[in-house]
Amino acid sequence: MSARPFLLGLTGSIGMGKSTTARMFAEAGVPVWDADAAVRRLYAKGGAAVPAIAALCPDAVQDDEVDRGALKAWIAEDRTALARIEAAVHPLVARDRAAFVAAHADAPLLLLDIPLLFETGSEGGLDAVLVVTAPPAQQRERVLARPGMTEAQFETILAKQTPDTEKRRRADYVIETRNLEQTRAEVQALMAEIKQRVADA
Structure with missing residues (x-):
């Protein structure tokens, strides 16, 4: 052993069944680490990213938590915003991931759910x-069934993904x-294949 x-990264484009697959693991x-959930923790009241976001865009922090709507508005109006946010938040996400791995050091397999891997x-x-x-066709059907999702939003999201x-x-x-x-x-x-791969290592 x-x-x-064994660190297995999980990714996939929108509507491909990533969340369902992670739940099966x-x-x-x-043990599953979810990058999106990590960001939510970092943005929540008292989260580690709150001071960093407040320094970049004070209007995006309300009641000691990040207002994601305000953050999106800033990104829409300032072409440099996203890169600055990522530079501040990505190291904190990496730290959260490292802490998760350390906390589950005895597990044979960890799944790291990273949408934008x-x-x-x-x-x-x-x-x-x-x-x-x-x-x-199945991907499109799944995504457009989501509340509030439009064709335009779907195409915009797809354009940003590998x-x-x-x-x-x-x-x-795959x-x-x-x-x-x-x-x-x-x-x-x-899981059986990876278990065997680890045993043979």
């Missing part, structure tokens, strides 16, 4: 990357999430 956990007993260069330090995918074909090319493992039964079976098979 490895002296440290969690239900199988694998390739976009943010977060693959460093991972043992493998799993990309979830689905046919484009294309699915590129993600799959760069992945160590799971196609056409239906729950098949996805769960592939998750179980992958």
Whole structure:
């Protein structure tokens, strides 16, 4: 057995079934770190990112927590805003991830759920990357079923993400999430493969 956990990064474009797949790993007993949840913690009342955001954009902090609506408005009007926010927040997210890994040092496998894994260069330090995918028509159907989602919003989000074909090319493992039964079976098979890979190391 490895002296440290096997770190499996999970990513996939919007509507590809990433959250559902992460939940399947969690239900199988694998500790899961969620990058989006980490950002929410950092932005919450008393969160580590609150002073940094307040220094960049005082209007984006209300009642000692980050107002994400105000943050989005600032990003929309200032082309330098996003890069400045990322420079302040990404190190804090990395610290949160490192703390999670340290806290689960005895686990054989950890899943790190990182929506923008390739976009943010977060693959460093991972043992493998799993990309979830689905046919484009199924992806579109899933996303447009979300409350308040429009075609224009969907296209804008897609334009900011690494294309699915590129993600799959760069992945160590790919799971196609056409239906729950098949996805769960592939998750179980992958866990068994990684367990064997760790045992053989």
